[in-house]
Amino acid sequence: MSADQLSAPGTAQAPAPVARRSARPPLTRRLPRLALHLVLITVSLAMAVPFFWMIITSLKTDPDLASHPPGLLPRVWDWANYPEALEYAPFGTYFRNSLLISIGHTALNLVMASMAGYALARIPFRGSTVVFMGVLATMMIPTYTKIVPQYLIAKGVPFFGGNDYLGRGGHGWLDSWWGLIIPGALTPFAIFLFRQFYLSLPRELEEAARIDGMGEFGIYARVMTPLVKPAIATVGLLTFESSWNNFLWPLIITSDTELRVIQVGLSAFQQADQNAWAYLMAGTTLATVPMVALFLLAQRYFVQGFANSGIK
Amino acid sequence: MRTHTSALSRRRLLGLGAAAAAGAALSACGGPAPQQGGGGDASLRLLTPIFDRADGQKLLTSLLADFKKDHPGVSVQVDYTEYGKLNEKLATSIVGGQPYDVMLMGVGWIPPFVEKGVLADLGTSRSELESTYNPRVVEPGIYEGGTYGRPILLDTRIGIYRKDILAEAGIGAPPKDMTELMEMGKELTVREGGKLTRAGVDILSNDLRQTYLPVMWAHGGDLFADGKPVFDSDEAVEALQWMVDVIRTEKIEDYGFTQKGAVVAPLIQGRAAMMIGHNDMWRQASESAPELIEEDRIGGFMLNQRRPALFQGGTLATMSAKTKHPEQAKALVEYLSGEKVSPQAAEQRGNIPAVLSAADSEYVRGNKLISFAVDNLDHAFSEGGVPAWLEIREEFKPALESALLGKSSPADSLRGLAETAEAIIAKGA
C-alpha cells in the first residue's frame, strides 16, 4: 500500500484485526489513526447529509412538510409514502428497462472502450494523436445540441423499423431496444480513462509476453487488461450509474410506455405546478439504493491486491 | 430540409465532404414516412403532457377505449410526456418528419406553431366554440382567424387570501383593487426585529412573468397591439411600479423571502396574508394543511385597478398539419376537448375544466379557488398572441427582476424589454 504510509503512519504495519484486539498498540500510535477516523467521519457526514435529508423527507406527511418551523424528524413516520410512490408510475417495468439498458451499456462500453484505450496508449501508429484528440473533441459538444441530429440518425438507421437502404420511410431505431442501448453504449470518457491507465503500465510486461510468442491481441486481453482492474471497476461503475440516471435520451427516443426508464418514472413526481415532495424523495431513494449497493460491492476492487499486480 | 452546399464550397471550408455527408444524412432522415391507412381506419399518434402519471395514464386509456367505441377502426397510440420535456418531444418529432397527429400543448405555442406550418386549422367557427367554452377561453386557440386549438383544461393566477388573517386584523372583505391590496398588505406585514415573519402580499411564489401579467392587465396594460409590443405603456409601467413598491418601497415582502418551486407556499404556513398565486393552492392546502380547507380559511379575490383581470393558461388539443387522417384526428381533438374528457382530465390534474358544462360540477364547486376562477373567466387574459412569443417571454424574467432589485427603473426595464421584443419580431419577419 502506498498512500497508506503517507496519511497514517504506523498503520501499514498494523497487525491483522484479530491480532490487534489481543495486543493493542500504544496510545501514541493509535492517536493518528483516531484523528484520521474523525476527519473521515466528519467529511462523510457532510457529504451524506443531503442524502439523509432525502430519506427523512421521504417519510414525512404533507402537513409535516409544510409545518413551520420545520421539524428535523418526521412527527409521523409515514412509511406508506413508499408503496404510494410506486403507484405513480409502472415502476416495475421501468426498473427492468433501466437495468437492462445499464447492463448493456456497461458491457459494451467496457469492451469497446478498453480496446480503443489500449490501442491509443500502447500501440504507436500514425494518426494516433489525432484519433485521441478526436475522442476528446467528441465530449465538447453539449447534449442539447447533439440530441436532434442523434434522433435523426436513430430514425434513419437503414433496414430497421421499415427503413429502406437509405434510412428512409420508417422509424428506424425509434421505439426500440436498439435505439435505447446502442447510441449510448460507448463513452469517450471511458476510452480516455482506459488510455490513461494503460499508459502507466510498464513496457517490460508486454515485451516479455511478446518474447514468449504471445499475439498482440493476447497481450491486450490476457496480460495488460487484467492489470487495469481499478480502471475496469471505475468505468463499469460510472457507466452503469450514468446510464441508470439518464433521462433525456430514453424519453426522446421512445413513445411507448413499455420502453421507458426509471428516471422518466421519477419525473412524474414533478409537476409544473407543484412537486409531490415526499413521493419524489421516496422514489429517488428507491432508485438510488441499487447504485449504492453496487458501489459497495465494486469499491472492494479498488483496494484488493492490485498494487501487487506484477509491476514490481 | 435542404442545405446550400454551394455557399459552403464558396467558403472553401475544411471538411466539406464531411459537412455534405452530414447534410445528406440529416435530409435523408427527414424524408417522409410512407403513406399508410386510409378510409375510416387510422392509427393516430397522440402526444400529451397532462396524463403522465399512472392515474392519468389509466384514465386516458379508459377514455380512449370509449373513443374507439364511437370510432371503430381508429386506434390511438399515446406518447406520455411531461411539460418540462414537451418542447424536446415536439421538436424532434417535427424535425424527424413524423409529427404526432394530435398534440396537446400550452397557450403560447399556438401562434409560432401555426406560423411554421405545424398545426392544421380545425375549421371550427368561433360561435360554435363559444357554445361549449367561455369566449375568453376560446381566444388562445384562435390565430389570424383560424381555430388551431381547442381548450381542455385551464389554470389561472388570481388573488388568494387568508380569511382568518384578514379577520384577525379586523378586515372584513378582501381588497377590491390594487391600491387597497397595497394598503392591506402594509397593515398585515409583520416584522420581528427587522426580520420579515409575515408578508402582507406574497408576489414571489409564482413565476415572475405570470405574476406580473395579471397585475399589468388589471392596470389596463396589454402585451401586444397589432403585433407590436405595448408592454412598456404607462399602464404597464404603473403595474411594475406597483410590484416594485411591494418589495422596495413598502417592504411588504423581501426579495428572497420565498421562491418559485419552494416546498410550501408562505400563504399555507401563515407566513403570508395574501398572494398572487395559482388556483392549485387549494389542492396544496388540502394536502399540506387540511384545516385551512375544513375551516374555510382560504378565498380568492380579483386583481383589479382599471379592470378586473386574471391570468389564464391552459392545455389545448391541436392537430398536425401533416396528419394523414385529418378527419379522425379532428374527431380525437374534439373528443379530448369535449364535455366528457375535459372535466375528468382537469380533475386528474387538479385544474380547471375548460367546458362551460362543468361549471357547476361537484368538483368545481368543491374547490373554492377553482370555482372562483370559473365564475370570473369573463375577465381572463392569456399571454402570447405573436409568433415570436416563445422567444420574447424568455426575456421577461430578467427585466422584471432588474426592476424588483432596484437595478433599473420600471420604465427603463420595460422599455428595454419592448426594444428586445421588437428586435426579435423584426428578425423573424
Place this chain on the structure above:
Amino acid sequence: MSSHQAVDTARRHQKPVYRSTSLPTSSPRGDRPRRRRKFGHERRRVALLLLAPSVVHLVWWIGIPVVATFVLAFTDYDILAGTVSFNGLDNFQEIFGDPTWNSSIWHTVVFTFFTVPVAMAIAVVLALLLNVKMRAAAWYRTAVFMPHVTATVAIALVWMWMFEPRLGVVNTMLSWVGIDGPAWLADPDWALFAVIVVSIWKGIGIKMLIYLAALQAMPDDVYEAARIDGASQVRQFFSITLPLLKPATFFVLVVSIIDSFQAFDQLYVLTPDGGPGNSTTVMTYEIYRTAFKEFNMGAACAQSVVLFVFLLVLMLISRRLTGKEDDVR
C-alpha cells in the same frame, strides 16, 4: 543512501518504464529494426482492429452530430418549419450581441474556475486518506461517492431546501455564529456561489474515485526506497505521489473542465430560468434555451461552437500543464 536517490527512483517511474532507455528490450524504435518491423506491422493491424468499433461508433453517433453542429452554426436552421439556409456569420453576430449570452460565458468561466480546482484538491486529499486498508473505508468511500450516484433532480431539490433563507440548514448554522445569511439562491450576488458549492459537493466523488484507482496502480517500491531514506511524508507526497498522479490528474482535469462547462441539471433545478437576475445563466443553459425554448437551432449551434472552442483551448492548456509526458510512445 540519501533521499535524493529515492526521488530519482520516483522520477524514473514518473515517466513509467516506457522511457527507461536503460532496458534494451523496452526501446521500441531502437536497436532491433528487423523485429520491430515485423511486430510493428502486426501491432498496427491490431491497433486498427481494436480501434475500429469505437471509431465507427463515435463517428456515427457523435461525429456526425458534431459536424452537423459546425455546419448548422452558419445557417438559419428553422427546426419547426424544417428549412435550412446559410447565413454566414449572422448567428455569431446575433449571439455576441446578446448580453445574456456574453454574461453566461463569464458565469461559466467563474463556475469552472472555482468548481474544478477546489473539488480536485479535496478529491486528491480524500483519495489519499481513503487509500488505506481499514474496515470502515468502504463506508467512507460510499459516503463520498453518494452525491454522484443520486439522481440530480431530487438531491438538488434537497439543497434548495437547505439554502432556504429563513428555515434552511445553512442559514440556521450561520446564525449560530452570529451571521445573518443571505437569501442564497434568490440573491443575485450569492446564487452562483451557492450553485458552485453544490457542484463541488457533487463532483468530489467521481474525482476521488479516479484518484483512488490511480493510487492503487502505483508501484510500491519507490515508496519503500523513500521510506528507507527517511524522506518525510510531505516530501514523499510532493516528489513521488503527485508526479505519479500526473496521468490521472490530466484525465481528471480535462474531464472536470468539460463537465463543468456543460453543467446543467443542478443549475436548472436550483436556479430555474437562469437564476435571479440571470446570475447563474451558464453557456449550456443558454444553448438549451435557444434550442428548445426558442427553437432557434442555428444560433444554438453557433453557441455550441463557441463552447467547443473554449473547451478545446482549455484542453490544450491542460495538456501542456499536466499531460505532456503521457504522449503516445
